[in-house]
Amino acid sequence: MLRDVPLPLSGRQVASIVESQDAPIALWSGAVSSGKTIASLLAFLIRITLAPDIGLIVIVGRTLQTIERNLIDPLQSRMLFGPLARHVHHTTGSTTATILGRTVHLVGASDARAEGRIRGSTIALAYVDEATLVPEAFWMMLLSRLRVGDQSRLLATTNPDGPFHWLRKEFILRGAEVGLTNWHFTLDDNPSLDPKMVQRLKAQYTGLWYRRFILGEWCLASGAVYDMFDxxxxxxxxxxxxxxxxxxxxxxxxxxxxxxxxxxxxxxxxxxxxxxxxxxxxxxxxxxxxxxxxxxxxxxxxxxxxxxxxxxxxxxxxxxxxxxxxxxxxxxxxxxxxxxxxxxxxxxxxxxxxxxxxxxxxxxxxxxxxxxxxxxxxxxxxxxxxxxxxxxxxxxxxxxxxxxxxxxxxxxxxxxxxxxxxxxxxxxxxx
Incomplete structure (x- = not known):
């Protein structure tokens, strides 16, 4: 499957894809445009082919629109995923997609009430886009729904947030206890980025956002909001x-x-x-x-x-x-x-x-x-x-x-x- 992808992959991307297959919870975190989404989606496609028939496959994002924009559109791009893109079918506005022949449910999780959308479900495989934006109550409910034994998997991506964010405190820092493996990505981990694009990204973020989205730090929002004001x-x-x-x-x-x-x-x-x-x-x-x-x-x-x-x-x-x-x-x-x-x-x-x-x-x-x-x-x-x-x-x-x-x-x-x-x-x- 990796050979079908036309974009070059870095060693870190390939390693995360391979190693994630044995991780109950796999998290790709770090800088914007660092290649973590491509790597995580390839890992997700592989897991779809291995997912048991029992249980649902779900993709979670802040809204249905962000799921379509951040995940479905890239998956349907031949430039990104080559011939694999032919096997991703979705009608805009629909809450399901067909990926590699399997039905995938698309779930928006903009607030705590969203947990009701998966309550009672048995989920075999889940992918969460921008995990720090998902309510903690929904995340915990999602974990409780992964009930297909050792075959259940949760894959997620995120940009860093504050050091006291629940995802960092309760999961990343306790990775060995909770079964989470985290791969930290920087801009240098994306071999397909043009140097001009890197320069543009570094210019677009300043202060707190530069530290989080470019350096990939889980840093505190402290001091002046506009510390770049001169x-x-x-x-x-x-x-x-x-x-x-x-x-x-x-x-x-x-x-x-x-x-x-x-x-x-x-x-x-x-x-x-x-x-x-x-x-x-x-x-x-x-x-x-x-x-x-x-x-x-x-x-x-x-x-x-x-x-x-x-x-x-x-x-x-x-x-x-x-x-x-x-x-x-x-x-x-x-x-x-x-x-x-x-x-x-x-x-x-x-x-x-x-x-x-x-x-x-x-x-x-x-x-x-x-x-x-x-x-x-x-x-x-x-x-x-x-x-x-x-x-x-x-x-x-x-x-x-x-x-x-x-x-x-x-x-x-x-x-x-x-x-x-x-x-x-x-x-x-x-x-």
Missing amino acids: EDRNVVDILPYMRRWTAVGIDYGTVNPFSAVLIGQGEDNHLYAVSEYRYDSKIAYRQQTDAQYSADVRQWLATVRRPGEQGQARGVTPRWIFVDPSAASFMNQLWTEKVPNVAPAINDVLDGIRSVGVALGSGLLRIHRSCTGLLGELPGYAWDEKAAERGEDKPLKTDDHSADALRYALHSTAHEWRGLIDYKEVDGVAA
Whole structure:
């Protein structure tokens, strides 16, 4: 079967595939794009051919869509798996696939309630994608369902998380006791990666994410969230002409500060935090209504100076206005007043922090010195170390309003600006 795969395999990949066949629980962990998924899927295909007729075969991921994207699509790629890809059949949206003639059940496990989907089942073979994202209760239920004696197998992949994550504490560190074998992968373990791709990956992750996803460390989320922020590099006094007014991000507050940050794409293809609106009811001694905030935001956008244009040109219409999705009444106010391009922001906190970190660490994002609220928050925006000790990555919920507004604007448009990063100019920023 290994001879059918067109991609070159490293010695570590081959060793993990062979050695995993005798491991009750086999885990491939380490850096992104390090070859662990290809190795684990090949091991899974071999185990399918050996799996007993008794018991189910399951693939587990955070959602059905992530299973399709991360696993089924690669398995159906002839470039990756050669002639083996012909034997992987799946209809998009279906909760089953046929792989090497066997029915494989696809199970999304986004929260603890997902354990009910496998309760009562007898499972012979399971594959778990991104195991740290699976609820511990589901993982434990899955182990209890592997009931075909010595023939049952669990294969899993993961990127590292915090050192107190349950997967590391209860399984990796106790591997000999629980029957788990772990193979740690780095970028050097993937012989098919182009050096330019390696450079690009190293530039995409900064700070905490660089240590976890590039170095493969199980490290604590501690200290500053944006430890890559550099005032000399990321703060500017002069703005260029803006070829595009990308977005406004809005973090809504009544008792807490209300903050809006305007992002533009300059003629030099850098992103700029051009201007901000901020209202703090504690300082003003007066709370505002949705209508008052709407009027203020519209007035602010109408008076923002457009840099690089002749005279004192003012007023911008951003392509998007992304609002804190919990602020439903404020969004309704904007829609009622026919403010264009209003949408709920993507509020995936950790993914959003990674997006901001990439923009800052690569030097793509620059912040005008007039954005005093944002600049006052970024250096002190810190991880909650008590949450980290519980195995959770959470920033402290203090002085984060402009930082959240920036995150809403950047993460909700990340698909548009990631291609602007000039990786040739990135010189060690990720490290």
